[in-house]
Structure formats: structure tokens, C-alpha cells
Amino acid sequence: MLKDESRNQLDTGPVLPDEARAGFGELKGCFYRSTLLRHFNSNLIKLETDAPGFAMSAVISQLQRGNRYWRSIAFFARKMTYPERN
Numbered sequence: 001m002l003k004d005e006s007r008n009q010l011d012t013g014p015v016l017p018d019e020a021r022a023g024f025g026e027l028k029g030c031f032y033r034s035t036l037l038r039h040f041n042s043n044l045i046k047l048e049t050d051a052p053g054f055a056m057s058a059v060i061s062q063l064q065r066g067n068r069y070w071r072s073i074a075f076f077a078r079k080m081t082y083p084e085r086n
Contacts, residue, residue: 040073055079 016024044063050056057077061070 045073046070051080053080054085 041062044067046061047058048061049058055077058075059072060074061072063069064071
């Protein structure tokens with residue numbers, strides 16, 4: 001229970017040490033650098049793949065705005081290992 005004098009104080013949010021602030025900033029950066037481009041919903045989706053002989057990639061897209069255009073929502077890409085290339 002709050003004391004009467006603390007009720008009138010401005011709530012400035014949690015006080016975090018510098019290390020915690022740095023960690024939180026790093027966590028926010030992970031979301032920005034993630035391969036998730038849009039939040040998935042259950043609209044019509046398509047999966048496009050490509051494997052030109054040295055790498056493989058895939059893009060998941062979903063139909064947007066009244067079936068007017070496709071928007072990429074996730075992707076994957078990596079270089080093939082030597083045995084995979086043969």
C-alpha cells in the first residue's frame with residue numbers, strides 16, 4: 001500500500017542500472033535485426049525458394065490489403081556446405 005506522500009509524486013518509471021539499460025537496448029536491437037519482417041496472420045501465404053548451387057534461400061510472403069499485393073514477412077538464407085553442393 002502506498003503512503004499518502006508518495007501518491008503525489010510523479011511516476012518516472014523503473015530506475016535501472018546502466019548495465020540493465022544497455023541490456024535492454026541490446027534486446028530492442030535484436031528485434032530490429034530479426035528476420036521477421038511483419039507479424040504473421042493467417043491470410044493467404046506463399047513460399048518462394050531458390051537454390052542456385054552455392055546457397056539456399058526462402059521467402060514467406062502474405063497477401064495484403066484486399067489481395068492487392070504480396071509482402072515478405074520472413075526470410076532464410078545460407079551458404080551450402082561443400083557436400084551439399086555436390
